[in-house]
Amino acid sequence: MATAPNISFEFFPPKNMGAAFGLFETVNALHSTHPSFVSVTYGAGGTTRTLTHEAVELLHKKFDLNVAAHLTCVDATRAETLEIANAYADAGVTEIVALRGDPPKDKGQFEPHEDGFANSVELIEALAETGRFTLRVGAYPDPHPEAADENADVLWLKRKFEAGADSAITQFFFEPDTFFRFRDRAASEGITGKIIPGILPIVSLGGLKRFAATCGMTVPTHIEEAFDAAGNDSEALSIDLSTKLCERLIEGGVEDLHFYTLNRPGLSKAVLANLGIAGA
Template sequence: MTTPAVSFEFFPPKNLEASFRLWDTVQVLAPLNPRFVSVTYGAGGTTRDLTRDAVATLHKNSGLNVAAHLTCVKATREETLEIANAFAEAGVTEIVALRGDPPQEDGKFTVHPGGFASSVELIAALKETGKFTIRVGAYPEKHPEAASEAADVAYLKRKFDAGADEAITQFFFDTEHFLRFRDACAKAGIDKPIVPGIMPIENWKGIRRFALNTGTSVPAWLDEAFDKAERDDRQDLFATALCTEMCTDLIAEGVDKLHFYTLNRPELTRDVCHALGVTPSVRLENVA
């Protein structure tokens, strides 16, 4: 089996305890030599400053290739590009460019006065600077706001045409969703990398709620399987085996890159990577 290249997503800490958890996560996963690690924004841009601080600290102290999430929410074009340029000046030249989720109280995305109206506009502006490698989101199952799966593919093509270099998908529970999406993208003329997003399941009930909110379908058999695993006190063992099997199936279909949503809880991600042959090659020292 081919050993995949991996990348990891973190979220910025909101308090001291969460800061320690983030650094612990980095120390566990950095030895796996990821292509990059990314740091998210909260819904509605609620963690913009925290993201900026976490990105700067990771870039300075971890030795990792750090990518910053950047969204169109609650900022003018000038403010958004000012943040991007600050990242570039700090040596961070990887951006995950997203429209962004609206604030919870708003319910739907509305264009900020003077702001970018879409991720396509943001991508084009970032591309024009010539400073960044640009990654974008993709949806192997229909985005809740999309008219159809075909519309999702067409919109992803617009992102690539605007200057994106690579796409990372929303997580999924059935590899067939990703493989059909990849085939549809190829048929539409998309030839840039599309990397599957992988969610090791630390907490089934929490991930299940999140999946339903994002339009990710939940197979009935998974409910039954996690109920049984919980009764037998084997949730982590089952989650590791399930995720490893899914990744192995993807690799068998020619996937050579995987992006893990870690939720700042690294153990399952580490164990899955080890099972896939991704083993420590660089030991991180003195992260502070």
């Protein structure tokens, strides 16, 4: 196999004490793989803004991790958003995952705050101007639900890099060729920044279908059929599918993998063990 890739993980902030213990257990389980960075999400509509800030600072201080805090444009003024960003920098957290963000669940579409950033590009430009951050952004190998056509996501990603992004993390996808086609289209548009594939080990088929629906994606029939047939062996199937996906990506020249852990470390760690990652 090619050289082992750099590994990173996404966590979500705990909403109660039990979930806090779950997050700590997840971080402890994956810490030994020496991730290049970890990210902590916002909830839809910015609903976990305070929890995200607390989790980011804790992971940075307690676990000495390179933490990238998610930051969105949702339901905040420009001043409020930059105040949050600068508070991260003051605490030693200098990586941001800059996103437009999902609208609150009671709203059908994103509506910028009247004094806020209209989109992710405006947010990236403002953060870049501070000179305080490494900026990571989102990318969509499968079309974003609001994309006008197949190439719209590539062109929007180009604008993000031109605004000051340092790297991009993709939404999860099911087939390696989906990523490779996106990477090739990005290169043809002159994008030279790093595009990191996002990997989602499948916890359950039902959960995957709900998650995919929120992203405007459809779960391939062959994956549904495989999980229906697997029955009690669905965990082994999930590990096998993610391992094979990662192996194909690495063979295709990918040097970084970002795992969406859902705060459940077992599947991600098993995949990493299969890939020969030290500490897994």
